[in-house]
Amino acid sequence: MRKLTYEEQDRIKLLTKNQVSLTLIEPTETGLKKSIMDATGSVRSYLKSENIHDYELQNQGTESKRIISSIIHTGFKTVKSKASLYRPSTKNGDPRIWFYGLRKVADPNDIIAITFYDDNFQVFNLTKLDVRELINSSIQNPFKDLVNAINATENEVAFELLTMLRKIASSGPIPSMVDADTSVGRTLETALGIDINSSKQPDYKGIELKSFRSGRTNRKNLFAQVPDWNLSKFKSSAEILDNFGYERDNDFKLYCTVSTITRNSQGLNLRVDSETKLLIENSDKAEVGDFVVWTLDKLHKRLKLKHKETFWVEAESTRINGREHFQYKLVEHTKKPITSQFDLLIEQGIITLDHLIKRNAKGKVVEKGPLFKIKPRGIELLFPPSESYYLLDN
16 A cells, blocks of 8 residues: 555544544555455454454355445545455455445545444545544534544443542542552452452453552553463473472462563563564573563453553542542543554563462462563553543542
8 A cells, every 4th residue: 555645644643533443445546447456454454353354264256255335425425335345266365345336436546444333334535535624514414423423432431431430539538448559459440340350351341440559650560461381491380480489478489570671580581582473581590591482462462452441540549547548530541552562662671571479388379470560651652642531520
């Protein structure tokens, strides 16, 4: 696809700000004449990630062609259309896509934007359509209605959760559930009626909740993920513990932070191998060396699953009659982490890993991690610009 103009880039930024997820395609002169376009990698990826269509599961030939209802936006009007998704019998069956009627609204090398809403492809010419004017128009129009509808749908759960948090905040400081560092999160989740568990899924209807005390510069939890044991030299957390653990308070444990910047007191550090796309943990013991690995692809997937949308909730901690209380006061709302930044932040030591392994008196090994954590200043580097909400606003 050709390089986008600044105007086209600005239109995408505006749509992204309004929660419109989309993909782009560039019809060629030959493609317009023959009513055919290659479904490029980015188009295929979008269709698959949005659970619309998976070309990998589609057989070749016209009998396997799929037709999906579509709407082409021309500004103040729309045109009903259909999309044809298929793999021809010839050659390797390279994925194809076509929107009936596209020739009427597109010239060769225009950039066509495709999103999906209300069981229809919503298609428009990003090159020609004045997106900003239509969205800001005082005159109601189908394109503005579409953007507003998508925005409202995407933010529906967030507004619901925000309303609940504001109600909790308005009731004043809440007594801590337990006397522990984790109590700021456990107390909030209990107040919201959320079961406290170790699920890999986000906490509230697809939104992850991360709470922290004001004024602290502690790292924030991103997610927990064990190594890929199949690719690793060590095959269990117990083996890691046996090699690097220490006696403490009647337990044999390994509680430590590992980063790419320095070796810790156990002689451990991390290394990103961009060639093999692996995160590698290494020991300075010559007989051990590299002992566990994570595939970067797996870590990216965990990050996207856990933090597709996150509320980072700040609480002011006070002691009342000797008991810690929390006044929840601010939410930072982030979405769609930039996975390519994840690798860079590990290399910079801004994202680190914590081992939390111990063997109790009965010989049972318990692993609460490994936890991937991020320094507070890294949040704005890992996520696109966020929204902030004050919970005590009237």
